[in-house]
Amino acid sequence: MNKLALFDCDGTLVDSQANICRAMEQAFAHHGLQPPPRGAIRRIVGLSLVEAMRGLLPGADDAQHHALAEEYKATFRRMRTSGELDEEPLFDGMVAALDVLAADGWLFGVATGKSDRGLAHVLDAHGIAARFVTLQTADRHPSKPHPSMIELAMAEAGAAPHTTVMIGNTSYDMAMARTAGARALGVAWGYHPADELFAAGAHAVAATVADLPACMDETE
Secondary structure, three states: EEEEEEEOOOOEEOOHHHHHHHHHHHHHOOOOOOOOOOOHHHOEOOEEHHHHHEEEEEOHHHHHHHHHHHHHHHHHHHHHHHHOOOOEEEEOOHHHHHHHHOOOOOEEEEEOOHHHHHHHHHHHHHOOOOHHEEEEOOOOOOOOOOOOHHHHHHHHOOEEEEEEEEEEEHHHHOOOOOHHHOOOEOOOOOOOOOHHHHHHHOEEEEHHHHHHHHHHOOOO
16 A cells, blocks of 8 residues: 555645635625634634634524635635735745655645645645645535545545545644544644644644654654
């Protein structure tokens, strides 16, 4: 079986919180609602949009959650078209870490709450799209922590749960890995603190990007 390193995108590969927060604030304002605090917005990064809206506005009905999700998508498209999006940089050292992992025989995939279009834009912008053999997004799967993304990624990469590591920065990533029977590796530079990652099932948490290769063994 192949070894599969499956990465979350926002908060794990790239720092995209500025754009996410701005788009969410504008979507809420469009509907005449007080935008959530940015800390609350960062907490829901990684969920599918409707689930994110449920978390941010639990008192609203399903129709309003869907309307906010659609407005968020429309806002993000407008920001991209108009050139308003801030750069979403790779976290420092990520390319070097990928090089080390590739040399050790790992295949790469992504499991993200982003859309297909949004993920493609990020990977292409950083010139790393060709490194990934499987891409799983919210367009084709239930929201994290449902295991669907990991299950299809493993099938496409020829990997098994015991040869797959889900690398992410949120408790949703860790819970998804555990549900799929995969190994769970948290990262400390994202949007949920390390204690929450461990509580959600992380086998290990990498303190820095440079620590990723060594931490892969700690998940066994």
